Amino acid sequence: MRKKSDGDRSTSLHDVTIVDVADEAGVSYATVSRVINNKDHVSPEKRERVLRAMAQLGYVANLQARSLAGGSSHVVGLLVNYLSSSYTIEIMRGIDEVLQTHHYDLVLYTTHTRKTKESAYVARLTRHLADGLLLILPQETTSYLDALRQRRFPHVLVDYLSDGAYAPSVATTNFQGAYDAMNYLLELDHRRIGFITGGRETGCAQQRLEGYQAALKDHGLPYDPQLVYYGKFLQPQGYQGAQTLLNLADPPTAIFASNDSMAFGVMEAARERGLHLPEDLSILGFDDIPQAAQVHPPLTTVHQPLNKMGQRAAELLLDYMADPLAPIERIELPTDLIIRQSCQRRSER
Amino acid sequence: MRKKSDGDRSTSLHDVTIVDVADEAGVSYATVSRVINNKDHVSPEKRERVLRAMAQLGYVANLQARSLAGGSSHVVGLLVNYLSSSYTIEIMRGIDEVLQTHHYDLVLYTTHTRKTKESAYVARLTRHLADGLLLILPQETTSYLDALRQRRFPHVLVDYLSDGAYAPSVATTNFQGAYDAMNYLLELDHRRIGFITGGRETGCAQQRLEGYQAALKDHGLPYDPQLVYYGKFLQPQGYQGAQTLLNLADPPTAIFASNDSMAFGVMEAARERGLHLPEDLSILGFDDIPQAAQVHPPLTTVHQPLNKMGQRAAELLLDYMADPLAPIERIELPTDLIIRQSCQRRSER
DNA sequence: TTGAAAGCGCTAACAT
């Protein structure tokens, strides 16, 4: 016949409910609920007693019950298509940082770029599992975006190109970033500049390609489709793209990759061909993931504030969760050309 | 006055409960529950009707309610101390892969290496939020491991060094891996080998250090504490460690870092000092994260099957969830020395 | 085989 001992409480993870807390504090359990949710109309004295009882019993809220009962689940859903890239991780860290300080939990779904999964997960998440939804690089938005908006379900998209539809989102100035990068290369006297683009379905890849084209045009240079290789943001495609471009009869003197990973692939290929970097080939990336500074030569690249994108997305989501009727906002963060050592003035030959 | 139209159903994410399904199918909602949970004692005919109704209405189970009522939440909790390292991500991918095929959701908690958070999160997660728990690189296990075991709450630790206590876990042969690496370096005639270790509190760092020491001893070489720098698995500490070691009166000719990130830091430092790699300094890492093959020179390192670790951990967890009384198992995966180009025979001077 | 009904732990009216 054992009684509740202190030792028992501290080590046991056993279920302590608000009823237990209420008993211990000698109040009704509605009062406990009020204290937990920081509501008004609780005398300081009782609040104090409840707080003490909670601490003593080691009370931990049951989120399921809370959200079932109509409260918030304090969970934010995060939909990601692919877990592996640095790009994703950096954004996730930003998200995690702000969510954590606001005591929100993160439920993670990876779609593995299977489009059908996206809407299935959205349905799962929005059925009370989560209070809000964050989507990184969403692909198949048309199937659920309208519903989300209609239901006023708080959501924010990261790196979503609104093709017509307007949605709460944060992105960066992809076009301008690519344009700036190209200007730099052109000022370095490069005239044949290869471009390795990302997946056609992603808006940001599209915008970067447009930036590439616009810069060419503004410098009175022709657009040569041969110089564009279609990748999918993965390193091997950068490698393959470089091989293809470098095998051209009139090969480029510089290659601009649509993200850093592919730029690394370009470096691999160049090195394998015995080229010296950056003397024989200038290479430029996009993203500025941590490794960009660590490769040799350090990669000149267009910095995207990935971490900050995550933060801003989470903050915006928090706003919507506080006020679902807040106006739809699209945040665009500036990119920044980071000049390191992977580009050089075109050598006269 | 609109009726339920097909168009409405397909786009609406509105709450369809088992009651709706029951109505549509003309059965009690207990029967619907039976069908959902694949229980016996349902006539094929009614089962069929329910299934059709579910599909028609686009029913999605409310996980909160399900788990509140005593069913399983189909959620697995994942505790991670730091989101940023490749190490973590690779393991997470493995976990995600198998969990996904088993239709489990992942709730992610990052402790940011704040130890107090660990037990708080464990409490959160195990209070019905999750059916099982995965912990990567747990730090403060003593406070909750016993309780977990007592309650038979399914859990698996990744890279946990059982200091006495035995727990369900998966790890790699850290000692042997380090030992093998050292052998390689010693066979390359290196006699003064610096070691940059990871956090003292992590078991794997400890084991690698022991492997380092054992190899030295087996070769009849003295252990010089000066040659060991204490880092925390982060790149800047590799940089700092290299600076420190290289400033020694009798500096090492090779540096073995306890993980790849720190090895990259060593590379930075070496390069900054004008050293040629690998001629002037041999560098060896641990982990074999993807970038290891991409840096220059490609890093010789001890391969840990990170992805596989995640997979095995998830599989083991699934086993425990199916049978909480299954015997405690500790899986140890083999490491593998990957020889690339960052090490060289010690040059005679 | 099926249905009715009692909770799971909690929030949010509604009373008092």
Place this chain on the structure above:
DNA sequence: ATGTTAGCGCTTTCAA
């Protein structure tokens, strides 16, 4: 200010 109570959607006895 505080207590009472009706659910939230579901699983699981218990009856029928």
